[in-house]
Amino acid sequence: MTLSPAQQDRLAYRRRQTLLSVLVAALSTLVLGVLLVVAVTGAPGWARVRESFLDASVARESLPDVLRGLWLNIRLLFFCAIGALALGLVVALLRTLRGPVFFPVRLLATGYTYTFRGLPLIIVLYVMTLGVPGLRLQGMPSTLVLGGIALVITYSGYLAEVFRAGIESVHPSQLAAARSLGLTYRQTMRHVVLPQAVRRVAPPLLNDTVALQKDVGLVSLAGPIDAVRAAQIHTAETFNYTPYIVAGVLFVLLAIPLIAITDWVTLRAARRQS
Amino acid sequence: MTLLSCRGLRKEFGGHVVLDRLDFDVAEHEVVALIGASGSGKSTLLRCVNLLEEIDDGTIHLDGEHITDPRVNPDKVRQRIGIVFQAYNLFPHMTVLENIVLAPTRVHKVPRATAVATAREWLARVGLADKAGEYPDRLSGGQQQRVAIVRALVNSPRLLLLDEVTSALDPELVGEVLSMIRDLKSEGVTMVLATHEMGFARQVADRVCFLDGGRVLEQGPPETVFAEPAEPRTRQFLSRIIEAGRL
């Protein structure tokens, strides 16, 4: 198939334009990078800053401990994310129940989301890890587990609202169609409403999971040593801040896949909308 | 034999009375067309029969069973009545095939293989065999509406309610849905259809019911109702329809 001269001309023009914009982008990135490096390394305090924040030997020395701490972050993130998603979904479903029989349940679920979205995480964490063990009950779980529970409680408050927004975004006609086929309320929720709701709110759900990833470290306030706390211990020993940079880099590396997934899901959701 | 029997139905929305002591019967294998002005309560009547709306007075019997008895499980009743809406309301996250087999497998506990085979047979019959794996938003309006009708039919309902199933469609697409309904009639499926298409009501219905003032004001065979309406209100309605060029 041969293209008309007009189309050939159009394609050639577009190719030239693409090449040009790539060149411009590369050049401007390079210029900006050089400027930044010159500005930072040329600063009067650069030598001292490099010494106390970017010391390779301190980094090597602290890495094993920081990694051990990071492993705690990862485990906590995994279990807390699952717990908060599950609890959030349950609370959201309870809030959508209709009918006077469910009034107390609805009230409780609503109160839950109001309370734990308003209450600072640190306070929930202190109450759970310092207050609850004071009850001296039999079979009291470890501080780590209690801290995890505090995270789950707080985050499920947010996630419940995200789920609820998703559930309410499904048009009532979908419910009517499902019920008219003889599906029960539960079957309707499970097969018709929730699949559509979760798809729609997947981006904000994942966003909250990224936020949770940064907050799980707060359990170290109650004792367990996470990556940041491990870095802090090393800093206190050596009076060098490099371990914080090590921990920071690891956190970012850990977040990259999650953030990339979030972006991908968001993009896909946006495409499906149009 | 009387399949559906409504007696003294009353339905209001916040003081606005839509159905007012309405009586309405449908015999088995009968096709009844509900006509009437916009807002006359055609959709409301269908939704009440399917128990999607709670009635404020009266009774509805299906196959001699009192289905508006509060002790009756509405899910069980809906399993015996199919309804198709103007806006199709297919489930967008499921393929055409999944849409159709959902109720048979989940509600009627038909083995999946059987349900799939039945669904494919129906799709072939309505000329959509190649669309089984598509998502609804990839189909035309007429194709979606035929899928919606199949989705209701695979449950072998005793009664099929059709609420203006052609009014969202382009004129070229109306034909394919209408011919499908004509086929169903020849198979003896009992249907109640709300419609603004008088030509269609005339062709397919055994009886036409004119809804006005919350009641069935006039009813009879289409030839009679359309040619020599007894009530002034019916005449008025039909003359307006003729002016609009829809008869």
Ligand SMILES: Nc1ncnc2c1ncn2[C@@H]1O[C@H](COP(=O)(O)OP(=O)(O)OP(=O)(O)O)[C@@H](O)[C@H]1O
């Ligand atoms: N859920 C509802 N809440 C309040 N009012 C309603 C509701 N559903 C229907 N109505 C009212 O009931 C009346 C009858 O509506 P219905 O949809 O049954 O009419 P219709 O005959 O189907 O009209 P159309 O031909 O336009 O579809 C209308 O006045 C409408 O505003």
Ligand SMILES: [Mg+2]
């Ligand atoms: Mg209507």
